[in-house]
Amino acid sequence: MNITDLTVHELMEKLEKKELTSEEITKAYIDRINEKEKDVDAFVTLTTDDALKQAKEIDEKRKNGEDVSKLAGIPIGIKDNMCTKGVKTTCSSKMLENFISPYDATVVEKINEIQMPSLGKLNMDEFAMGGSTEYSYFKKTKNPWNLNKVPGGSSGGSAAAVAAKMVPWALGSDTGGSIRQPASLCGVVGLKPTYGLVSRFGLVAFASSLDQIGPITKDVKDAAMLLNVIAGHDERDTTSAIVEKKDYVKALKNDVKGLKIGVPKEYFGEGINEEVKETLEEAIKKYEELGATVEECSINVADYALATYYIIACAEASSNLGRFDGIRYGYRTKNYENLKDIYRNSRSEGFGAEVKRRIILGTYVLSSGYYDAYYKKAQQVRTLVKQEFAKAFEKYDVLLTPTSPTVAFNIGEKSENPLEMYLSDICTVSVNIAGLPGISIPVGVDKSGMPIGMQLIGNHFEEETILNAAYTYEQSIKFKEKYEPEFKK
Amino acid sequence: MSREDYEVVIGLEVHAELSTKTKIFCSCETEFGGEPNTHCCPICMAMPGTLPVLNEKVVEYAVKAGLATNCEISQDSKNDRKNYFYPDLPKAYQISQYDKPLCERGFVEIETEEGKKKIRLTRIHIEEDAGKLNHDEFGRGSLVDLNRAGVPLIEIVSEPDLRSAKEAESYLRKLKSILEYIEVSDCKMQEGSLRADVNVSIRKKGTSEFGTRTEMKNMNSFRSIVRAIEYEVERQIDVVEDGGKIEQETLRWDDVSGKTFSMRDKEDAEDYRYFPDPDLVAIRLSDEYIENIKKGLPELPESRRARYIDEYKLTEKEANLLTSSKYLSDLFEDATKISKNPKAVANWIMSDIAKTLNEKELEPDQIPFTGEHLAELIYLIEKGTISNTIGKKVLAELFENPNKPSKIIEEKGWIQISDEGAIKEVVIKVMEENPQSVADYKAGKEKALGFLVGQAMKQTKGKANPQMLNQMFKEELNK
Numbered sequence: 001m002n003i004t005d006l007t008v009h010e011l012m013e014k015l016e017k018k019e020l021t022s023e024e025i026t027k028a029y030i031d032r033i034n035e036k037e038k039d040v041d042a043f044v045t046l047t048t049d050d051a052l053k054q055a056k057e058i059d060e061k062r063k064n065g066e067d068v069s070k071l072a073g074i075p076i077g078i079k080d081n082m083c084t085k086g087v088k089t090t091c092s093s094k095m096l097e098n099f100i101s102p103y104d105a106t107v108v109e110k111i112n113e114i115q116m117p118s119l120g121k122l123n124m125d126e127f128a129m130g131g132s133t134e135y136s137y138f139k140k141t142k143n144p145w146n147l148n149k150v151p152g153g154s155s156g157g158s159a160a161a162v163a164a165k166m167v168p169w170a171l172g173s174d175t176g177g178s179i180r181q182p183a184s185l186c187g188v189v190g191l192k193p194t195y196g197l198v199s200r201f202g203l204v205a206f207a208s209s210l211d212q213i214g215p216i217t218k219d220v221k222d223a224a225m226l227l228n229v230i231a232g233h234d235e236r237d238t239t240s241a242i243v244e245k246k247d248y249v250k251a252l253k254n255d256v257k258g259l260k261i262g263v264p265k266e267y268f269g270e271g272i273n274e275e276v277k278e279t280l281e282e283a284i285k286k287y288e289e290l291g292a293t294v295e296e297c298s299i300n301v302a303d304y305a306l307a308t309y310y311i312i313a314c315a316e317a318s319s320n321l322g323r324f325d326g327i328r329y330g331y332r333t334k335n336y337e338n339l340k341d342i343y344r345n346s347r348s349e350g351f352g353a354e355v356k357r358r359i360i361l362g363t364y365v366l367s368s369g370y371y372d373a374y375y376k377k378a379q380q381v382r383t384l385v386k387q388e389f390a391k392a393f394e395k396y397d398v399l400l401t402p403t404s405p406t407v408a409f410n411i412g413e414k415s416e417n418p419l420e421m422y423l424s425d426i427c428t429v430s431v432n433i434a435g436l437p438g439i440s441i442p443v444g445v446d447k448s449g450m451p452i453g454m455q456l457i458g459n460h461f462e463e464e465t466i467l468n469a470a471y472t473y474e475q476s477i478k479f480k481e482k483y484e485p486e487f488k489k
Numbered sequence: 490m491s492r493e494d495y496e497v498v499i500g501l502e503v504h505a506e507l508s509t510k511t512k513i514f515c516s517c518e519t520e521f522g523g524e525p526n527t528h529c530c531p532i533c534m535a536m537p538g539t540l541p542v543l544n545e546k547v548v549e550y551a552v553k554a555g556l557a558t559n560c561e562i563s564q565d566s567k568n569d570r571k572n573y574f575y576p577d578l579p580k581a582y583q584i585s586q587y588d589k590p591l592c593e594r595g596f597v598e599i600e601t602e603e604g605k606k607k608i609r610l611t612r613i614h615i616e617e618d619a620g621k622l623n624h625d626e627f628g629r630g631s632l633v634d635l636n637r638a639g640v641p642l643i644e645i646v647s648e649p650d651l652r653s654a655k656e657a658e659s660y661l662r663k664l665k666s667i668l669e670y671i672e673v674s675d676c677k678m679q680e681g682s683l684r685a686d687v688n689v690s691i692r693k694k695g696t697s698e699f700g701t702r703t704e705m706k707n708m709n710s711f712r713s714i715v716r717a718i719e720y721e722v723e724r725q726i727d728v729v730e731d732g733g734k735i736e737q738e739t740l741r742w743d744d745v746s747g748k749t750f751s752m753r754d755k756e757d758a759e760d761y762r763y764f765p766d767p768d769l770v771a772i773r774l775s776d777e778y779i780e781n782i783k784k785g786l787p788e789l790p791e792s793r794r795a796r797y798i799d800e801y802k803l804t805e806k807e808a809n810l811l812t813s814s815k816y817l818s819d820l821f822e823d824a825t826k827i828s829k830n831p832k833a834v835a836n837w838i839m840s841d842i843a844k845t846l847n848e849k850e851l852e853p854d855q856i857p858f859t860g861e862h863l864a865e866l867i868y869l870i871e872k873g874t875i876s877n878t879i880g881k882k883v884l885a886e887l888f889e890n891p892n893k894p895s896k897i898i899e900e901k902g903w904i905q906i907s908d909e910g911a912i913k914e915v916v917i918k919v920m921e922e923n924p925q926s927v928a929d930y931k932a933g934k935e936k937a938l939g940f941l942v943g944q945a946m947k948q949t950k951g952k953a954n955p956q957m958l959n960q961m962f963k964e965e966l967n968k
Contacts, residue, residue, distance in 0.1 A: 083538045096537070103531050105538060204537040209767035237540050238770050316767055319572050322581025323535045327633065343574050366572075366762035375764060 003028035004165040008222045011168060012070050015062075022062075022073025025168075026055035026117055029075055033119065033166045039147055039487055041139040042161040043120045044080045045088050051075050051117035058115055071229070072115040077167035079158050080121040081128055082213065083202040084108050087118075091204050092136035093126045095324045095331045095350035105202020106234045107171060107213050114229060119167050123157030126352045127321065128178055128206040130154050131424045134415040135354045142411070143186060144485035145450055149408040152182030152424075158216045159186040163485050169217040169226055173203055175210045176309050177403075177428025180440035183216055184403035184453025187442040187483065189470070190216045191223045194461045195435035196241035198227075199234030205320040207313035208239075210432040219480060220441060220471040224248035227463065243461055251464030252471040257291035259469060262396030266302035267427050273406045279444040279452045280402055286476060287400075292469075294400070297392055301384045305430035308385065310422060311365050311378035312433070318362025324350065357418060382433050389434045393459040398469050401427050403440040403453035427455060437463045441470045442479045451483065495729075496694045497722050498702075499651035499687065503664055504642050505674040506618060506682035507550045513617045513641035514541030514584065521680050525623070525634035533639035535579035540768050543568070547641040548591065548772060550673040551615045552782050554643055555592025557671045557789060558610055558664075562779050566591050566772040568615075571761045576633050577620040585644075587763040590614035591772070597667065599659040600809070608660050609648040618642050643673075649688065649699065654718035658711055661685060662813060666790055669815035669854075677854055684709040689721045691729065700725075701735040705742045705749060712850075717742040721749055793818055801831035810839055816853035823860020828867045837863060841884050849888070858891040866894040878951060879903045907954040909961075915953060916961045919944045930966050938962055 003025055006014070014020040030048045037043060058073035078084065081091045083101035085108075090096045104112065111118070125135040133141045133156025141156045143149040144164040151160035155172030159182035162170050172179040174192035183190025191214045198213045205211060215226035227248045234240045263284060268277055284294050326332035326346030333345035351359070365374035392399060404424055414421045431438040437460075440453040454473075458466035474480075512519055515532035532539040555562050569587035595610035620638035622631045645664060651657045665683060668674045676683040685708050690700035703721060708714045720742075725735055740749040788796075790812040797808040811821045817838060824834040842863075846853065866887070870880045875898055882903065883894050890897075898904050906912060919941055920927050930937040942958050 081538075083536075089537070091537075099537070101531075101538065102536060103539075201540050202538040205768075207767075236542060238542050239540075239768065315764060319570050319582050319762070319764070322572060322574065323537070323579060325574060325576075325581055327576050328534065328579060329536070339576070363762065366764055368760050368762075371762075371764075 004032045004168075006168075007218045008071070008074055008168045008225060011074050015073065016070060022055035022058045022117075023052065025073065026052050026075050026119075029119060029165075029167060032164075036144075036164045036166055036487070039142060040144055040160050040164045040166070041141050042123055042157040042164065042166060043077075044090055044092060044123050044136075044138055044157070046120040047087055047118055048120065051119050054115065054117040069114040071225070073117065074168060075117045075119045076111060077119050077122050077158060077161050077170035078108065078111075079124055079155050079170070079172050081124060081173055081204040081206075082108055082171060083204065084118070084121065087121065089121065089204065090138070091127045092124045092138055093351065093355070094137045097137070097331065099330055101202075103202065106199035106236065107230045108202060110229055122155070122161055122170060125154035125156070126355050127204070127317070128154040128173060128175055128211075129317070129354050129358055131177070131181055131421050132409070132411075132415060133157060133160075133182070134411065135352055137352055140411060143408045143450075144487055145187060145408070146448075146486070146488040148410055148488070149450065150185065150411050150413075152185035152404070152408060154178040154182075155190075155216060156182045159183050159188055159190065162186070162188045162216050162218060164487075169215060169222050171213055171226075171230070172216045173211055173213050174428075174432065175206050175212075175313060176432050177425045179214045179216060180428050180438055180453070180455055181404050181424060184440045184442070184455075185408040185451070187445075187451030187453075187479070187485065188216055188218060189220055189223050189439065189441050190214065191227060191439045191463070191467075192431065192437060193227060193231065193463060194241070194437045195432070196239055197243070197437070197461065197463070198230050199232070199237045199240045201234055201236040205316075207316040208320060209316060210309075210313055212432075220439075220467060220474050221249060221252055223439070224252060224467050224471075241461070246464065248463060248467055251468050253468050254472050254475050255291075256287060256469055256472045259287075259292040259398060259465075260396045261287055261292050261294045261469070262297035262392055262399045263294060264297050264299040264302065264392070264399055264401060266299055267401035271405050271423060271426065272402055273446075275446040276402050276404075276406065276452050279446075280400070280454055283443050283454055283473060284400065286473060287469075290472060290476065295396070297396065297399075299388050299392060299399075299430065301381060301388050302430055304381050305385055305433055306422065306426055308378045308381045309425070309429035309433055310361070311374050312382065314358045314362030315366050315375050315378075316362070318359045318366065321351075321355070321359055326350070354418065385430055386434045389430075389436060389457075397458070397462075397465050399457040401455045401457065403427055403455040407446050407448070407450035407452055431455075431457055436460060437466060439466045439470050441474055442483075443473070443477065444479070445483055449486070449488075492726055494694055495691045495726055497652055497718075498649045498690045498692060498699060499653075499657045499718060500649035500702075501647045501651065501657060501660065501688070502686040503645040503647075503661065504684050504686075505554075505645065505668050505676060507547055507641040507643060507673055508675050509544060509546040509550060509641055511544060511546075512639035513544050513547050513615070514639055517639065519640045521677075521682070523636055525632065525636060528636040529638065533579070534635055541584060541766075543769055543772070544641065547615050548774070549782060550641070551591045551613060551643050552774070552779060553671045553673050553786060554645070554668060555595060555613050556779075556783050556786060557667050558592075558595040558597050558613070558645070560592035560595030560610060560613060562592055562774065563589060564774045564776075564779070565589065566774070568766045568769045568772070569763045570766045571763055573759055573761055575619070576631065577622050577638070579620065579635060579638055583617055583619065584766055584769070585616035586614035597660065597663050599656065599663050601656060601659070606656070608650045611646040611648055613643050613645045616642050616644060649690075654715045654722075657687065657718055658715050661711065661714065666812070666814050670789055671787060675854065678709045678711075678852065679855075681709055685714060687714060687718060689718055689725070690735070691722060691725045701737050703735065703738055703740050703749075705740045706752075708742060713742060713744050716744075716747060717749065720747060724749065790815075790818070801825070801835075803831065803835055807835050807839060810843070811835060814853040816856060820853075820856060820860050820863065824863040824867070825860075827861060827864035830867060830871070833867045833871075834863065837867065837884070841881060845884070845888055858887040862887055862891065862894060869894055869898065873905060873907055873954060874898070875903055875905050876951065876955065879905065903952060905954050906949055906952050907957060909957070912953060912957050912961050913965075915945050915948055916958070916965050919948065920965060927966065938966070
């Protein structure tokens with residue numbers, strides 16, 4: 001038995017049956033990191049020593065009969081934009097290269113409470129802006145299926161680390177697809193919860209009205225389990241919803257009889273790779289066989305979603321990133337004679353090109369004289385997008401789309417062409433704009449052996465519905481048992 | 490044209506720090522002072538990942554202020570971000586309110602020489618204060634103190650209804666007194682918890698168009714506001730009379746030179762890129778919520794004024810002055826409650842206390858003693874323990890080292906001598922020392938009595954009871 005092949009729910013069972021100890025599990029992952037990290041480059045900061053120490057302590061507690069969580073001692077990886085007290089939180093930016101947060105994010109507190117040892121902080125596109133993790137200041141993470149390809153982004157480190165089995169599961173964040181798209185490109189499961197289900201407190205903000213933290217896991221059941229850990233109202237985040245606590249694992253029924261699935265045609269049009277389409281058509285057939293009804297439908301304003309997304313996200317980002325000014329923390333230029341120099345040079349030198357591009361874009365759309373034409377218009381379209389989805393959910397339980405228009409692309413292929421990079425978010429952004437939950441699961445591979453992902457979108461706070469739909473299909477195709485990342489060089 | 494041909498137009502943007510216990514978006518204390526950066530946390534220091542949570546008290550206080558100034562309260566309101574870079578603004582945006590303020594379209598009434606005048610309020614909105622920069626404290630750098638960052642403010646914007654420096658002063662005094670009465674701000678101008686941005690323009694009398702205005706920011710004393718307006722009006726008239734044009738700009742008033750200076754050039758005109766803060770949910774107020782606040786409003790100056798005239802039989806002038814400041818009014822009520830002599834209390838406040846405040850350039854909130862002290866002072870005089878003259882000395886002492894008046898006169902040895910034996914002793918001694926005056930009196934020169942009393946007062950350092958002294962001298966001289 002290979003410990004790192006196991007899912008978290010399997011590890012949990014073995015812990016319970018005392019067939020494995022936390023130390024053995026943690027050690028196996030550390031060994032795996034030592035073996036694969038040099039190829040994959042998923043981590044910004046490793047905290048393996050602390051993780052092992054914590055794992056031993058938990059074994060000790062279990063031995064002494066202390067009451068610990070079933071998940072205690074199962075390690076995790078955390079995207080490097082969630083604040084961790086005492087451990088660097090860099091957002092993969094030169095700006096925060098040496099930044100150590102004085103407090104823990106709410107999700108990190110929850111993980112600490114359960115005593116899940118963190119193996120480290122995972123690489124990402126700088127400040128979560130990008131779709132390939134190439135915009136990290138520190139390193140380019142590689143796709144474990146083919147090391148010449150990108151893992152997607154911005155949570156590319158999290159997805160690659162899970163795919164490469166260097167962590168049992170990980171936390172990512174998703175503003176326009178940053179959990180689902182890398183999960184799709186790396187052949188793992190990624191869930192973006194409904195906006196407001198998971199506290200954003202301690203998540204370094206990119207676009208406040210769109211950001212959500214969610215799980216990246218080996219399978220759907222693990223995603224449901226990690227969602228159980230992180231979901232819940234937080235009085236430190238007024239945008240976090242007050243909803244009843246649910247056990248998402250209980251929703252996994254392996255049964256979709258009577259489920260109404262809508263397939264919005266706009267997500268299968270131009271720019272969507274043929275092999276991706278074909279694979280999803282197989283999925284559609286399978287769902288029908290399993291007793292679901294599937295119908296083509298339409299989300300009319302989908303074509304405007306990408307533009308709307310980039311206006312709103314950049315506008316919020318331009319304001320959110322103002323605090324990185326070289327005054328109190330983070331990078332400060334050495335080259336200054338006055339206050340203006342500090343601002344201009346610290347930000348010019350501390351931010352990468354993509355971040356600057358979006359700050360400039362966001363500043364522009366909020367400027368007086370342009371506000372109405374861009375930001376205000378985008379907010380109006382946002383309302384329309386919400387209404388379109390609301391209409392669709394009157395008829396359907398779940399919407400089915402590709403997660404990404406293509407499989408993972410080559411490193412360097414799109415990084416110099418921002419517009420093309422933006423297009424890789426085309427299937428995911430509208431879900432953030434409408435604040436809906438969306439999950440991506442692997443449903444096949446293309447001719448070159450790269451994984452293809454399917455996105456299931458649910459109504460607000462209907463995570464259970466999409467988790468069950470995803471789980472049922474996962475059980476029927478057994479992707480994980482058939483395919484394995486090969487670390488092709 | 491002569492100066493009289495110009496009309497002055499003034500509008501005020503008043504910032505008042507709200508006296509909530511905690512800051513507007515975190516639970517740090519708001520107390521003034523404290524070592525730099527000790528009243529802050531990751532939220533008000535804008536550490537990455539932190540989020541604001543609106544303090545409900547701030548909304549309540551702002552609604553109170555709105556109701557007390559006859560505003561309409563918006564049931565549907567929100568917070569917006571005002572983006573600009575400055576080291577005292579850690580998030581690089583100030584959370585304020587842009588197009589949906591909490592309160593709109595109010596007014597306050599001021600007294601002018603022509604009678605009562607309504608000054609209209611455009612709006613009242615809530616926002617957070619910035620931190621403070623301490624320049625040149627250590628070497629050449631500037632140091633950032635974020636204790637004040639996130640302290641709640643209301644900004645009260647008036648319409649350009651004010652026509653003189655004097656009106657501006659009355660308006661500000663009225664506003665200050667209202668905020669003090671409803672206890673939403675301590676309005677300590679010397680600590681910066683009440684400050685005003687003053688907009689001034691001039692136009693030819695009889696025209697309805699406004700002239701170009703200049704703005705003087707962060708003024709925090711009545712005196713400098715009046716001086717600054719007067720200076721600025723003269724300056725603008727001079728510019729126009731010389732054929733020049735007024736530039737719309739922000740000016741800095743310099744109290745030492747008594748002049749205004751240009752602060753920044755127009756190239757730096759800021760675009761604040763206001764937009765709704767996505768971290769905060771919209772503010773929705775129910776009818777019931779607003780109604781409850783309305784019911785809980787304390788007695789306002791107008792009503793106290795009427796009560797003073799009616800109940801305490803004070804004159805209109807007395808009632809006006811006493812209610813001009815909540816601190817004076819509270820002092821009056823506290824003292825009256827104990828002394829049961831409203832006239833005497835009013836007299837002390839109107840004459841000696843007002844005079845001292847004026848001499849020392851203090852505001853009523855800086856009066857260091859209590860109504861209880863004042864009541865005791867009045868009681869000691871009524872009882873004859875001290876004379877009126879000593880009373881004035883006690884009051885002066887109360888301003889310096891506030892303490893119970895009975896303690897003060899005991900420590901200073903100011904107790905009036907009313908003991909018959911002691912007075913008789915002094916009288917006889919003075920008569921022995923001044924035989925000539927005694928002889929003069931007996932010869933019919935009444936004036937000599939005054940001299941003898943004076944001598945006795947001198948010997949007792951003013952402590953002898955003057956009525957008893959008079960009486961005793963007459964008795965002894967007529968023997």
